[in-house]
Amino acid sequence: MKISYAFSFCCLLFFAACTYTQKVNNGTFAHDRKQYAVAVDLLKKEHQKTKTRAEKGKLAYLLADSYQELGKPASAADWYKKAYDDGYGPDALRDYAYALKEQEQYEDAIKAFKELGIEIGSPYEYKREITACQSAQAWKAEKSKAYSVTPLSFNSPGADYAPAIFKDGKIVYTSDRQAATGEKKYNWTGNEFSDLFVADVQSGDVQAFDIQLNTEVNEGTATFSKDRTELFFTRCYGDKKQDSYCRILYSKWDGSGWSAPVALAFQQAGINYGHPALSTDGKTLYFSCNSKDGWGGYDLWTSERQGELWSEPKLMGRSVNSLGNEKFPWLDGDTLYFSSDYHPGMGGLDIFKTYKVGTAWSPVQNLKPPINSGYDDFAYVIDYQAKRPQDVLQTGYFTTNRPQESGASDDLYRFERRIPPPEPPKPVVIDYKLKLDGFVLEKIFAEADNPDTKVLGRRPLNGATVEVKFGKETKKFTVKDDGYFNMDLAENTDYQFIAKKDGYLTGEAFFSTKGIAKDPNNPTQTFEVEVVLDKIFLNKEIVLEDIYYDYDKWDIRPDAMPTLNALVRNLELNPKIRIQLSSHTDCRGNDGYNAELSQRRAQSAVDYLVSKGISVERLSAMGFGESAPKANCACARCTEEEHQLNRRTTFTILEGL
Numbered sequence: 001m002k003i004s005y006a007f008s009f010c011c012l013l014f015f016a017a018c019t020y021t022q023k024v025n026n027g028t029f030a031h032d033r034k035q036y037a038v039a040v041d042l043l044k045k046e047h048q049k050t051k052t053r054a055e056k057g058k059l060a061y062l063l064a065d066s067y068q069e070l071g072k073p074a075s076a077a078d079w080y081k082k083a084y085d086d087g088y089g090p091d092a093l094r095d096y097a098y099a100l101k102e103q104e105q106y107e108d109a110i111k112a113f114k115e116l117g118i119e120i121g122s123p124y125e126y127k128r129e130i131t132a133c134q135s136a137q138a139w140k141a142e143k144s145k146a147y148s149v150t151p152l153s154f155n156s157p158g159a160d161y162a163p164a165i166f167k168d169g170k171i172v173y174t175s176d177r178q179a180a181t182g183e184k185k186y187n188w189t190g191n192e193f194s195d196l197f198v199a200d201v202q203s204g205d206v207q208a209f210d211i212q213l214n215t216e217v218n219e220g221t222a223t224f225s226k227d228r229t230e231l232f233f234t235r236c237y238g239d240k241k242q243d244s245y246c247r248i249l250y251s252k253w254d255g256s257g258w259s260a261p262v263a264l265a266f267q268q269a270g271i272n273y274g275h276p277a278l279s280t281d282g283k284t285l286y287f288s289c290n291s292k293d294g295w296g297g298y299d300l301w302t303s304e305r306q307g308e309l310w311s312e313p314k315l316m317g318r319s320v321n322s323l324g325n326e327k328f329p330w331l332d333g334d335t336l337y338f339s340s341d342y343h344p345g346m347g348g349l350d351i352f353k354t355y356k357v358g359t360a361w362s363p364v365q366n367l368k369p370p371i372n373s374g375y376d377d378f379a380y381v382i383d384y385q386a387k388r389p390q391d392v393l394q395t396g397y398f399t400t401n402r403p404q405e406s407g408a409s410d411d412l413y414r415f416e417r418r419i420p421p422p423e424p425p426k427p428v429v430i431d432y433k434l435k436l437d438g439f440v441l442e443k444i445f446a447e448a449d450n451p452d453t454k455v456l457g458r459r460p461l462n463g464a465t466v467e468v469k470f471g472k473e474t475k476k477f478t479v480k481d482d483g484y485f486n487m488d489l490a491e492n493t494d495y496q497f498i499a500k501k502d503g504y505l506t507g508e509a510f511f512s513t514k515g516i517a518k519d520p521n522n523p524t525q526t527f528e529v530e531v532v533l534d535k536i537f538l539n540k541e542i543v544l545e546d547i548y549y550d551y552d553k554w555d556i557r558p559d560a561m562p563t564l565n566a567l568v569r570n571l572e573l574n575p576k577i578r579i580q581l582s583s584h585t586d587c588r589g590n591d592g593y594n595a596e597l598s599q600r601r602a603q604s605a606v607d608y609l610v611s612k613g614i615s616v617e618r619l620s621a622m623g624f625g626e627s628a629p630k631a632n633c634a635c636a637r638c639t640e641e642e643h644q645l646n647r648r649t650t651f652t653i654l655e656g657l
Helices: 027-032 036-049 053-069 073-085 090-102 106-120 123-141 558-573 591-611 640-646
Strands: 147-151 160-165 170-175 195-200 206-208 218-224 230-237 245-252 273-278 284-289 299-306 326-332 335-340 350-357 377-382 392-400 411-418 433-445 455-460 465-470 473-478 484-489 494-500 507-512 524-533 578-584 619-625 648-655
Touching: 027 036, 027 053, 036 053, 053 073, 053 090, 073 090, 090 106, 090 123, 106 123, 106 455, 123 455, 160 218, 160 377, 160 392, 170 218, 230 273, 284 326, 299 326, 326 377, 335 377, 433 494, 473 484, 494 524, 507 558, 558 591, 578 591, 591 619, 591 648
Parallel strands: 160 411, 195 218, 218 273, 245 273, 273 326, 350 377, 433 524, 578 619
Antiparallel strands: 147 411, 160 170, 170 195, 195 206, 218 230, 230 245, 273 284, 284 299, 326 335, 335 350, 377 392, 392 411, 433 455, 433 484, 465 473, 465 494, 494 507, 507 524, 578 648
C-alpha cells in the first residue's frame, strides 16, 4: 500500500540540515542535498537544454519532487505528468495521482490511480486511495454547519504554523518569515530558518518569542504547561560535519526569563523527535518520532513525568498510529487531536480526533471540511481564553497550506465550532464488533526475475495458507486469487499471522486490539492486516538496506542492528534455508585492502546472526571487495551516489525449502 511522504518542510519540521546551505552548481545535486528552492531554477534550465527523452523525464521528475517538497502540488502535478509522458515510469504516475488528490481533483486522481494499478499489474495496490477519493468527494458535498474558518491577519508570505495557546490573548507559533534569526537562507525553502514568534490575536502584533531561545537553526512547535511556566519545543541541530536531527527541548520560566533549554534525556541518536504536547495535568508528554520500533513512518508516543525526569517512551496503539505518519498531537482533556496522512482522509495531512475510554482510545474521527481539505491540515488547538459569540461552542486555530491569494505556504487559520443540531436517539443495546480484513501479497519487481530491482507494488498471492495465533487458539485459512481472508477479533488480544506458500519465504504480521475502545457512534470497527511473502530467488543477491560501517571499520554499528534483527527473524521463520552474507566496497583503495576489509565486514554480519542463535552451518561470509560493482562507472568519474551504491551488504539464498 502506497504511503505518501511528500510534505512541505514546515509540516514536518523533521530534517537533516547540515548540507542545506552547501553551494551547488547543478539541479540534481541540489535536489539530492534537499536544497529544493535552489534545485527548481537549476532543473528548469537543464530541462530546456537536454535533448534526450529519458533525461528530460528524469529532470522533470526531480523538478516535480522539488515543487512537492516546497508545498506547491499544482506545479508538481504538471511536472510529474511531463515526467511520465517522457517515459519516467510508474513513480511519476503515482506521484501525479497523489498531487491531483491533494488539489482535490478527485475524479482525475481516481483515473490516474486506476491507470497506475493496471500499469504495475495490481489494481489491489491503490484500491484504498480510490476509496479515499470517493469519500472525500462526498465530504466536500456536505455543507458543514458546525465549523467556519478564516485565515489570521498576520500570516506572512513565508510559512506560519503550529500555534500554541500562550497568555493574555496571545499565541506562540513557528515561522520562517524574514524577521527570523540568522543571516543564512535555508535552501530547502529559500526562506529563513524557522523561529518561535508570539502574536496578539486581536491586534495582530507579532514579535520574536525569545531571543535566547531562537537560534540560527530551525526551532518550532511549542507547547506550554497550564500555568505557562514550562516550555517544550523542537530544535533541529547537529555537528557541522554530520546530519542534524530534531530534538525536544525543555525550558522553565524563572520569573524574569526562560532557562537555557536542555534536550529530554530519553531521546536516542539517529531519530527525529518533535511536535511535543503536554497533558493538562502536566504529567504526560505526547510527541511524534520516526523510531523503527513504531508502526511505520512517524508515530505518536507518550512519556510520563517522574519527578525531574521523563520515563522511557511508550508507543500509542493502532487505533491512533498507522503505517503512515502521525504528528502534531494536542490534548483537550481526554480528547486527542492529531494529524495523519494514512487514516482515511482528503489528500495530505488531515486532522483527526479520538478520546480516551479507560486506558483505551476510541476509533479516530476525521474532522472533515472545512477544517480538512486535500492539502495539509494540522496543528489543531482550542483557545478557551478567547471571547466568542453565544452560539459558538469553541474557537481555536489550526494550520493549512491550502492556496490563498497571497500565494503563501503554510498559514494560520481561526475556526469557530458551533453547537451541533441534536442527534437522533441511539439504541439502548449496542452490539459491538471488531472485524479484520486480511490480505496475503507478493511484491511486484521492475524486473520480474530480479529481487534487487525497484518494487512497483504488491498483488494478491493465490493459494497461500495463513495461520492465526492468539492466546491459546489458532485459526487457519487458505486464500484464493484475491489473497483475502477475514475474521472476527476479540477485545484486548494480540494476534500473530503466519503465511506460507511453496516457493516463497514464510512471512508474518502482527495486530493487537489492546488499547482500542468501544465507540457507540461506530459499534462495528474493521481493520486491515497485510502479510507480504517474498519469493525465493536462489543465488540472487539482495541488498540489505541501512547496513553501514564506519570508515576503515568492520564492526556492526547500532543503526545496522534492526535490519540484521529482521534477517534473524526471517531465518527463524524459514529454518531450512541457507544464506551467504556478502560485503562490497567502492573502487577507492587498493584491491587487496578492499578484499580484506569486505571479508571482515561480511564475517562480522555472520557473527552477529550467530550471536542471535542462528546456526553457523546455515551461514557463510564472502567479501568481494571492489570486484562486483553495482554501478558501472570509471572510478575517477563515479558520483558519490554511485560509490554508495557499490558500498553494500547483501544476502543470497543458497538453498531453499
